Amino acid sequence: MNHVKVATDFSRYPAGRFLKDGPFSGEAFRNKFLEPKLLAGEVILVDLDGTRGYGSSFLEEAFGGLVRHGYDADRVLRLVQLQSKRESLQQEIRGYIRDATRDS
């Protein structure tokens, strides 16, 4: 299984929604780690612990953005597995994936 630890593989300070908001934005994380694995149909385990906090806009864009970009929510929930000591983070991300609607 593919494994990505946000704090060490991406940034301890993930921030921002779009690429124009900074190099460690949700869009950058999605492009670099999530979409390639989803495209290949591979499971990816995302370890969320160890960062200095998350902005919700980062989480929404990184994970909810997958659905807006055409990936089926059930497929995303199946292939993107979350690991964190914080139940609130997992709840939040699953909510974004379920609530996002595909861009037409």
Place this chain on the structure above:
Amino acid sequence: MATAAAVIALLLVIVGWFATHVFSEMRERRKEMRGQIDKLIVNLHKIEADTRSFHSAPAFDSVKANDLRVSLDRFERTASRMAVFNQDELARHYRLIRQGATLQNFEPSTFTPQPLDAALLMDFSDISWDIEDAMETQYAEQYPDSFPYFRFRKRTIRK
């Protein structure tokens, strides 16, 4: 007969000592927990003020944004270590408070100064009140104001 009386007296002493020990221990725990919750609530009020300050500033401030993100993380981390709280119940509140402060208007590309009566800030104030109430309710459930002033219950502490 004298031996039986001595045994009863000894048992009473042991029971009395045990009861005193338990109540004293619980009183200390209650005071300690009250102090920790008070500090947490002070932090919560500071987060509320910082959120208001960030969103109503004339321009996006990346330092304030980072401080706010770290404060929210620290708040959740601290509260998660407190045995008095049922973390399954509070998880929803942690999520709401993070979303309230950082889901909208939190990027340089989309930032717009918010008036102090903006829905975003009013909603955040409500969220802040709700988590404070939830914490106080859980504290009151574990340490009620009436005898015996505490309840035993199993708690899961997340580190």
